[in-house]
Amino acid sequence: MGGSVTHEEILSVGVDIGTSTTQLIFSRLTIENRASSYAAPRIQIVKKEVVHRSQIYFTPLRSSTEIDAEAVKKILQKEYASAGIQPKDVKTGAVIITGETARKQNANQVLEALASLAGDFVVATAGPDLESVLSARGAGTDQLSQDQRLTMANLDVGGGTTNIGVFEKGKLTGVCCLDIGGRLIRVENGRIAYVYHKIQKLAQSHGIQLGVGDRADPELLGRVCGLMADQLAQALHCRQADGFHRALYTNDGKSLPENPPIQGITYSGGVADCIYNKMEGDPFRYGDVGVLLGQAIRENKDLAKLRLFHPAETIRATVVGAGTHTTEVSGSTIHYVNGRLPVKNVPVLKVSQEDEASLETLREAIRRQLPLYQPEGRAEQIALAFSGKGYTRFAQIQGLAAAITEGMGEVIHSGYPLIVVVEADIGKVLGNAINLLLDFKKDVICIDGIRTQAGDYVDIGEPVAEGHVVPVVVKTLIFNS
Amino acid sequence: MMDKEMLTQIIQQVVAELVQEGQSKAPGGPAPQKEPARTQPPQEEEGCLPDITEIDIREQYLVEHPEHGEAYADLKRNAPCRLGIGKAGTRYKTLPQLEFRAAHSAAQDAVFSDVGDDVIEGQGLFIVKSQCDSKDTYLTRPDLGRKLSREGAQTVRERCKKNPTVQIFVSDGLSSAAVTANIPDLLPSLLQGLQNHRIEVGTPFFVRYGRVGVMDEVSEITGAEVTCVLIGERPGLITAESMSAYIAYRATVGMPEARRTVVSNIHRNGTNPAEAGAHIADVIGLVLEKKASGTDLKL
Numbered sequence: 001m002g003g004s005v006t007h008e009e010i011l012s013v014g015v016d017i018g019t020s021t022t023q024l025i026f027s028r029l030t031i032e033n034r035a036s037s038y039a040a041p042r043i044q045i046v047k048k049e050v051v052h053r054s055q056i057y058f059t060p061l062r063s064s065t066e067i068d069a070e071a072v073k074k075i076l077q078k079e080y081a082s083a084g085i086q087p088k089d090v091k092t093g094a095v096i097i098t099g100e101t102a103r104k105q106n107a108n109q110v111l112e113a114l115a116s117l118a119g120d121f122v123v124a125t126a127g128p129d130l131e132s133v134l135s136a137r138g139a140g141t142d143q144l145s146q147d148q149r150l151t152m153a154n155l156d157v158g159g160g161t162t163n164i165g166v167f168e169k170g171k172l173t174g175v176c177c178l179d180i181g182g183r184l185i186r187v188e189n190g191r192i193a194y195v196y197h198k199i200q201k202l203a204q205s206h207g208i209q210l211g212v213g214d215r216a217d218p219e220l221l222g223r224v225c226g227l228m229a230d231q232l233a234q235a236l237h238c239r240q241a242d243g244f245h246r247a248l249y250t251n252d253g254k255s256l257p258e259n260p261p262i263q264g265i266t267y268s269g270g271v272a273d274c275i276y277n278k279m280e281g282d283p284f285r286y287g288d289v290g291v292l293l294g295q296a297i298r299e300n301k302d303l304a305k306l307r308l309f310h311p312a313e314t315i316r317a318t319v320v321g322a323g324t325h326t327t328e329v330s331g332s333t334i335h336y337v338n339g340r341l342p343v344k345n346v347p348v349l350k351v352s353q354e355d356e357a358s359l360e361t362l363r364e365a366i367r368r369q370l371p372l373y374q375p376e377g378r379a380e381q382i383a384l385a386f387s388g389k390g391y392t393r394f395a396q397i398q399g400l401a402a403a404i405t406e407g408m409g410e411v412i413h414s415g416y417p418l419i420v421v422v423e424a425d426i427g428k429v430l431g432n433a434i435n436l437l438l439d440f441k442k443d444v445i446c447i448d449g450i451r452t453q454a455g456d457y458v459d460i461g462e463p464v465a466e467g468h469v470v471p472v473v474v475k476t477l478i479f480n481s
Numbered sequence: 482m483m484d485k486e487m488l489t490q491i492i493q494q495v496v497a498e499l500v501q502e503g504q505s506k507a508p509g510g511p512a513p514q515k516e517p518a519r520t521q522p523p524q525e526e527e528g529c530l531p532d533i534t535e536i537d538i539r540e541q542y543l544v545e546h547p548e549h550g551e552a553y554a555d556l557k558r559n560a561p562c563r564l565g566i567g568k569a570g571t572r573y574k575t576l577p578q579l580e581f582r583a584a585h586s587a588a589q590d591a592v593f594s595d596v597g598d599d600v601i602e603g604q605g606l607f608i609v610k611s612q613c614d615s616k617d618t619y620l621t622r623p624d625l626g627r628k629l630s631r632e633g634a635q636t637v638r639e640r641c642k643k644n645p646t647v648q649i650f651v652s653d654g655l656s657s658a659a660v661t662a663n664i665p666d667l668l669p670s671l672l673q674g675l676q677n678h679r680i681e682v683g684t685p686f687f688v689r690y691g692r693v694g695v696m697d698e699v700s701e702i703t704g705a706e707v708t709c710v711l712i713g714e715r716p717g718l719i720t721a722e723s724m725s726a727y728i729a730y731r732a733t734v735g736m737p738e739a740r741r742t743v744v745s746n747i748h749r750n751g752t753n754p755a756e757a758g759a760h761i762a763d764v765i766g767l768v769l770e771k772k773a774s775g776t777d778l779k780l
Contacts, residue, residue, distance in 0.1 A: 037780065038725075038745045040752040040760045149552055169555070333752075333760045394666040394755040425752075428759035429670050432677045 007032040007046070008465050010091040013118050014323020015076065017059055017110070019099035019159030020183050020270055020288075022072060023319040024054040024079045029092075031329060031465055041332040043469045048324040052083040056315065059101055067101060069110045076117060090119030092461055092471045094326040098131045098318060099181065100160030123344060123459045125326070125475045128163060128177030128250045132156070134321030136165025136175075139268040140312030146170030152264040152309070153236055153256075156317055157271035157293065159183030160196075161250055162232060163318075166262060174257045177250040178235055180228045182271045182290025187216040190284075198248060202227055205244050218283050218292065225289055225296035233302035236262050264307040267297070268317035276310065329469040330460075331449030335431020340417045340443050341470060342461045343381065347373055348421070350454040351386040359403040362386070366407030379414035383460075385452040388422035388430070397426055401433035417443035421458060423451050450474065493530055496579065533576070534583050543567035543574060561719050561750070584718040591658035591713070591721035592616070595689070600661050604668055606651060606687040607640060609633030613690035627694035634702060637686065641703050645683025647675060647765055648705030652691030656713030659724040663747060666754040667711060667724070674762025680769065693727050693741070700732035707768050708732050709761070714745065722748045726761045730774040740775035742768060 008031050015024045030047035060071035080087065095115045097107050104110075111124040135156035136142060145152035145167040156163040160181045166174040184196035192214045203210050203224045210224065231248055233239040237258050249255065267275045274294025283291045297303060313320050355365035366384065373382045384404065391400045404420065411418055418438075420430065431446030438444070445460065450472050452458060461471035542554040542565045553565050566577040573581070593616055601608055610633050612625040619626050629637065641648070651668065653660055668685070675682050683703055688695055693712060700708040709728045716723070725745040732740070744764060747757040768774045 038743050040744060040746075040757060333756050333763075335759075392666075392749070392753050392755060394669050394758070397670075397755055425756050427756070428763075429673070429755045432670075432673050432759050432762075435677055436673065 013093035015095040016319035026052040132163035132175035135318040137325040138317035138321030156269040158269040229296040229300040238302040266311040272314035330447040334427040335446040383419040385421040388424035588716035591656040626692035641684040644704040646681040652688040654712035659713035663754040670758025
């Protein structure tokens, strides 16, 4: 209840199934009560430490459109065994499918299967925006930008995509993802074995013809990589975007905001080592253009204008991000019912700031959106979310509880618990109010300290730290195409 | 000697200028006051002094020609502390000096004023007194603040439910401002939280001029299993509105202080009073379950 929880360690796993590589890490998250024992608890994650890094495996594919699920499973089992860790010891974490692998037909099924194999509360996740955030955090760019007091971008240049995350003095200000990567042109026996169609068109727009079976000319492919590096500079607004630029965003995603302007840069991902280090010898030694792309990025004049920093992780940035930066803890005074957690993959019904301004609009916003979450016409598990910042007085909270129970009628009559996720520190009192309004007849889970957006999914774990907090993973949309 | 009117005008003008200056220097701070007093003709009596207690000291940074002003200002946002406020020679600048004195005055007011009857009655509480007859006695005789007056004890005996599971009462303690600010949220939330735990509550009331220790006598008179007092804390220069809940299992007069469990720092910038009430209800639930409080209870 109160203060003297000294600290607790929870084990987290991160699994990244990327375009070219599959990796796994275990990390230890230390949670601690930061409040004195004379005040209400304030439990936070105070330390994140990677305790085991797997080997780096090539992502096993059964065909060009299918992931070899069995082979990935074996990798996981082998790594758990070599780390001496049982899935039941793992309290939280994330399996993430990234880059081109996310486009495979069976990606979703593989992801779900692996998540349950990895541990009870390991969540499945994907999506280029999330990957951009995770890789940048894994690279430590958020911390660097805070320490250096700069606006910094991390470019996670992988096999299939480049994920960009931008932080202004430690605060995330933008993400984007482009179809630019080292394995979008593959080379076998001195000949081009594969070219991704967008890259083929990019080359074509500059009068360079690339075809499968053509001789792999380092000079020519170097020029194509130069074009790709140039597109990255355009994405960072270091250079005016050309007519082709828009087409390169993954899933037609959004570009970075122009402000704040980027001052510093880090690189992570498989290609990063070829950017920071000059590679001698066969440029096609990895069977792709990764080495050439690294070189092109290093030599790009526009990118060179940004201050270059070294990341904490390069090729492992995404997996470290997935293993250490996906889990947050809720506020320390919350309301829940024992036995109803964990819940996974719960879609978030978000009431906008505008709609929560009055109780009427809040209730109506819930009623208006609820059918969207019931595709079959019957109630499904959802989590109601809003900021709650304008509702801190007891009387206001009672009104809020009433509006929620009125709006969420269909969920209340279903067998699912009523889940409410708010930002403001009102979780326990709001939960109490709802519980009494519903006369103890409904399981109510009401947590605070968590910010969500429309379209997010949320996973809520079993309580930790003597029941004060729950681990929470907020995920942006899975597979957005 | 200057006459009073002239003095008022001078103060008005100086303070307005200072507030202007102070705020315009805070990087990213709040927008300057809408209506600077300096634009008013000096002979006019109307208008108002800018309220310097409205300044959020987290947003205030007054160092001139700083080396890393922006970084310092960012750091300051984490805690309300009187740092980065510049200096004039070896002294405070005038604005921080006035703010400091305003905070000190708020603290004194919190101690020396009384909680209005309307606030107390608004919560449906009846009022009893400790053995102190005034604030002066209260401050100089802590021992008297720990005992109910003869009539007070009689009233509690007559009006309170006997042997409740939990006896709640409110007391002014060292900050009436805290009671006025927090009780309308804290008390109903606590009662609702206990209802949620299906814990029976006795008749709540208010003790004027009370010290924490008065809960021991209240516990003995009512025969409550758990007694909980919501009481104003000694005000500081950051807030005069902080209050605490002291909770004891089977409190008795003369028991060691170590048997009290406390939840402190309840105010709008600390633990939000509505949420704190819900938390205290859980703590009381635990006290009942473990039949222990204070150092005997691991929270």
